[in-house]
Amino acid sequence: MNLALALPTPAPSLRRRISDTLYTRPGLLLLALLAPPLLWFGVIYVGALLTLLANAFFSLDDFTGQVVRELTLKNFAELLEGANLDVALRTVVMASAVTLASIVLAFPLAYYMARHARGATKAALYLAVMLPLWSSYLVRLYAWKLLLAKEGAVSWLAAQLHLTWVLEALLGLPGIGGQSLSFSTLGTFIVFVYMWLPFMVLPIQASIERIPGSLIEASGDLGAAPGITLRRVILPLALPGIAAGSIFTFSLTLGDYIVPQVIGDSTMYIGQVVYLQQGTAGNVPFAAAFSLVPIVVIGVYLWFARRLGAFDAL
Amino acid sequence: QKGMLQKLGKGEGQVDIVAWPGYIERGQTDKQFDWVTGFEQKTGCKVNVKTAGTSDEMVALMNEGGFDLVTASGDASTRLIRGKKVQPINTALIPSYKNVDARLQKAPWHFEGNTHYGVPYQWGWNVLMYNTTVFKDKAPTSWSVVFEEQNLPDGKSNKGRVQAFDGPIYIADAALYLKAKKPELGIKDPYELTEAQYKAALELLRGQRKIVGKYWHDAFVQIDDFTNEGVVASSSWQFQANILGSKKRPIATVVPTEGATGWADSTMMHADAKHPNCAYLWMEHSLNPKLQGDLSAWFGSVPAVPAACKGNALLGDEGCKRQGYESFDKISFWRTPVAQCASQNNQCVPYHKWVSDYIAVLGGR
Amino acid sequence: MVTRKVSVPAAVQLEGVHCVFGTGERAVRAVDGVDLAIAPGEFFTLLGPSGSGKTTVLRMIGGFTLPSAGRLLIGGEDVTLRPPYARPVNTVFQDYALFPHMSIADNVAYGLMVRGVGKAARRRQANDMLALVQLDGVGERRPAQLSGGQRQRVALARALINRPQLLLLDEPLGALDLKLREQMQSELKALQRQLGITFVFVTHDQHEALSMSDRIGVFHRGRLEQVGTPQVIYDRPATRFVARFVGAANVLDDDAARRLTGHVSVMLRPERIRLGGAAGARAGGTVSEVQYFGAFTRVRVNAAGVGLQADLPPGAAVPEVGATVHLHWDASAVHALSDEPAAAATAAAVAAPAPLGAAA
Amino acid sequence: MVTRKVSVPAAVQLEGVHCVFGTGERAVRAVDGVDLAIAPGEFFTLLGPSGSGKTTVLRMIGGFTLPSAGRLLIGGEDVTLRPPYARPVNTVFQDYALFPHMSIADNVAYGLMVRGVGKAARRRQANDMLALVQLDGVGERRPAQLSGGQRQRVALARALINRPQLLLLDEPLGALDLKLREQMQSELKALQRQLGITFVFVTHDQHEALSMSDRIGVFHRGRLEQVGTPQVIYDRPATRFVARFVGAANVLDDDAARRLTGHVSVMLRPERIRLGGAAGARAGGTVSEVQYFGAFTRVRVNAAGVGLQADLPPGAAVPEVGATVHLHWDASAVHALSDEPAAAATAAAVAAPAPLGAAA
């Protein structure tokens, strides 16, 4: 066998020539790869956002509901009115609470999935977390209305367990209580947490999975009981996942207008006001101005999250 | 008139309508209530319906375009006319127009500058719906049961057991109540409020916020709320009462002594309607006494064609009267509040203020 | 420091320890009945091929894996079921397992922190420890900013700060390159002498094991094949497996063995074979391969059907391939192996030479 | 097979090749001016410590990295800017880089497939190749189903099926354990002799380099420090760095060197030093450390302030620590090193012994 004999090299085709060019000029390759997504996002998405921004400087003719294309800062002045500030604050507080609660609920599950569940159990858990995401959000929401209603499943269960007094005590809490769970801020909160929980579980699970087992063993080896290991080693290392998950829970809460309309005490959240102003009242300029609030809030939030390494954990 | 269709042509094969829910039925829910299938067969115009839950939504949809017709209430129709989103109607092309109730033929919400912008469809009022188990035989006579905290006949407070409408136009309901309750405010028209009158209405609503657990937004959610949330009294439409009644719920309606706000809807045609011929055919069809009577029975509204009140099997002969046919004058029909108002020297609070202030009231401010 | 019956308890004692992973068909007997006592202050090495169970034994001592059967005593106390954090043992992990989110100083002080030692005291002791491993001044850096050798030292400092009775090291030098490794070997050994702590050291590198240990335990398929000092392991391997695994060896069986040495089964180290004249030669044959290794030259000789390798010292005359040579050795160089068929079969499987080019 | 001026073009020729990664402040000169010619059919090894630029040179030959400056010729043709797929060169990667989604046979036949060779011909040649590397019958398996040594052979077969003029191997045996590695070393060497292909082999293992190569190029900080046969590299290292990197060495400078040998800078291999009587001894001192390595015992002697290590053959009497000994060596064992300050400084940095326990 004469292996030293070289194989014939094929005649250079157009494909080869392009390949050669791209190989020797990596910059060109990068450009070719990036052009379509950059065009899409740069033109369509950023373009749309800029249109929205531009709209924020227009105003609405009070009577006809037509947009007047004259630059004005009136919308921003209006944003600073008490009621609007209330809405913004209420929404941010709700988003933060939902995010915190999601972390608290998601962490043990994610931890269990990542470090203990194996094989079929793990697959089952994964499926169980994903399944709600695939069943219509709206149907789940209305199911909650039924669960939380005054004469709904939760009250029914509480009555069966003779725990009605607990429920009443909860509903009696000022600020978050109300007539029934489905008529209270508490209800809105529960449903938000429910809706976005899977978006928190998955990134945390992924980030815990990435922690080398030897680090946890090393902590135990050095004398740390499991609680200390959790606080000193696992939590800090799962932080990117937590931050990534919180981007979802935070942003989804910030923009949702359907949940608080169905469950809650009729106080408004940013999403509803934007929707109402844009859709119902047709006041696109004010809606645009108001939608800058979540943009700014999320912007600040993303800046923080990025420092925690959340983008690599999304 | 310029821009008006002068002669009816051939149907375009379809017509796109923005309508209130339940306004255009093709028997999906109840086989008996179908006034679309026949029309489609007769004219070859396929009817596409987009429902809208509020007047504001309707205006927004019309502004966005893509529709031929809209069943606009009075608070939307003026905005549509002035916004030039609807076109003048040539009543000559609608033979049945002459059968329309005389009180409606030139009603201000569709007739402006000597021009027709719509064809009356139905009208009705915002009744007080209540739970008969709670109120026993003492039916409420005043809107105060939903505005002010008090004990109901069953001995328990109304707090958390009453509802109000989740829309800025509800400020007019408050004004109407104040018109009777506090004559010293000098309210003449609930849609034309001076700054002081408006403030008083808001004050009343702020008080109401404390006893309302959740505001109602659409009819079916309110039905749920009366079913399993313990709500016992609220402003409502006859429609909800009819459905709850059909479910054997202990529900009745009443028009309190202060009177009521109401709505009168007209079918209006988009300025850029793509299917004008089918649109005219539908408007003609919409005045058909059978349709008017069926719809009235279905929705709990009052027909725009008096002939419909007689001999309709679904409505019954007492139907029109029950739904308020004779109370036309007691009703303050929905209109869009504007700054230039006749009754208060053009010093009224405009609608956009109503919107933001109502959001504030709901937010507890 | 040979095993002896003394009144002080063993630093570690394993009694009939087994470890089985998985169940049923797919069960793996990672550790299959190990009895072992390690004396206080000893540098004990677990040596063996990949998968032989070394790490598993270490993990059982550390408490990361519980034995399926058997008892484990540390300093005379039964710790079989105690969690890792309650054992007077610390570990240097193969990948060092430094906490990436903490500074070097915080890594080193971790054991103190979890015990509630105050901040100032922690800082002081951590600095002392870093000085001990010659890493003064890197306390504020993160693990990612250190080289492999430096990380290794940090891992050591972190384990030692807890003053364990016993330090476990799982191939701590595996990731370092040769020169750095040789240096760290000396340092580790010196440190162990200085501190007097018992070291249990895992490696699969025989040179490392031979040069550092007081005693070596050779693992094979989850069993301890032989325990002894480096000299004993190298010069008097108990089984064919040990003979072949530790160092280069001519292992002869049956006919060949009887013919050349008079024993049934023997081992003869290549460096014990010399070339010389025909007179007094123990065997003769033709040179089939010559390999230069710098410090010595390995010559493969085909002696009447038996392949023998001889390592020639520098300066010795190196024969050409094909030349006829005569092999000499001292009778004392021949070590008779015990007859253990199971082990023999294994040894053959591990080292059976099948030169790749031969077939084509 | 020493470098010679011949009329046949070199298999590979590097002319003033540089490779710089990054720019400005953080630029790394991975390869810093390398001139090298490798003869056809040669087994050439690039040896050097981690980070010295070996892989980078190999990658430039393979075409995966383009040189920042200089020219590269393969078989006399300038290929400096050609992409890898247009070079008559194939590579065996350190991690084998087998395509995990293809069967073994498809992996081996890959080079033929992308050249448009028909299915039947591909299959036949792949089977031949698998037979060549003694892997008949595994063609239908996936890479994950093979052991490390088997994968290594597949990688070899996959490269060889393209009939390269030049085979590049980047630490192909690094992932194997010691015994398997020794076996594969013999096989690879045999295969190279059989096929006559030029091999360019990267390793940081000096034993591997010494025993396999025709010539060795020693890298240090991106430069070629010395090129020569194994004997030359081991016995006559050009610089302190080479002396210390390849094998154990006593490197003496200045005073000590002059006193003991009469040269300015010398190297003396420990296996060349013998212990003996006081008569005729070249130096004397006390034993500071004794390390047992099985095949030899390393004794460190402190000879009047100069540390020397001597490797004693098996059977030799081993002194105790603290004993006084006398050291003997032949004059021929002393190798004078060229005076190259830069290299000297480096060598010191790499191997400066600093026993870890000494500080505390």
Next chain:
Amino acid sequence: MRSDPSKAPLALKLSAWGVIAFLHVPLVLIILYAFSAEDKSYVFPPPELTTQWFAVAWAREDVWAAIRLSFEVAAWSTALALVLGTLAAAALARANFFGRDAISLLLVLPIALPGIITGIALRSAYGTLQIPFSFWTIVVGHATFCVVVIYNNAVARLRRLNPNLIEASMDLGADGFQTLRHVVLPQLGSALLAGALLAFALSFDEVIVTTFTAGQQTTLPIWMLQELIRPRQRPVTNVVAVVIIALTFFPILAAYWLTRPTPESS
């Protein structure tokens, strides 16, 4: 075998399964009410059970039309996102150039910003440019937020992909395109498929952005919204939801198996 330190403590196990239960209670209710005999408003517990709604749902054309539209939208959005996301991932996986972070931020933005913003921004852009609502106006919106899902999956896999495989392929004579076809895409395949399944799901259930970009078209979630607010036969929505759950069970499982990190090497 004795108790193993790798076993989970009971409290952890309980809380994990508790959270799972919390996630599934509404699903149980949805299934239960798919059989409820009541058609307009629900009470708990349901008065009577029936299977009639499955037949009713089957016969309703508007359901099918909505499912079809949603399916098409999701398919097109996923396809577009696959192209854009894979390209972006290929460009950003290893390269390190100025602006890299900005680009990855841009990709994340549509999912990090509330959907209502994407929706209203697109709507005002359509309005400004006088683009009438159509199938494609929905697809554009959906594709925009689906890209990041594909991108994340692809980039994670590319980072895990041994770069030597690409080099080995080129070394063996394959040019860039052949390497793409024979090595990169097969390696990326399962990650892309998993990403595509997720993107499809996101698009299929999206209601907020869709509300702003659909005009008068009715996707399945919009249909649900209309049905739920103005119920004619309320259990039909539950029936549809149950059927969707049943149908999606296996794709999720597939996505999991495909992206699960395997210890496979070489």
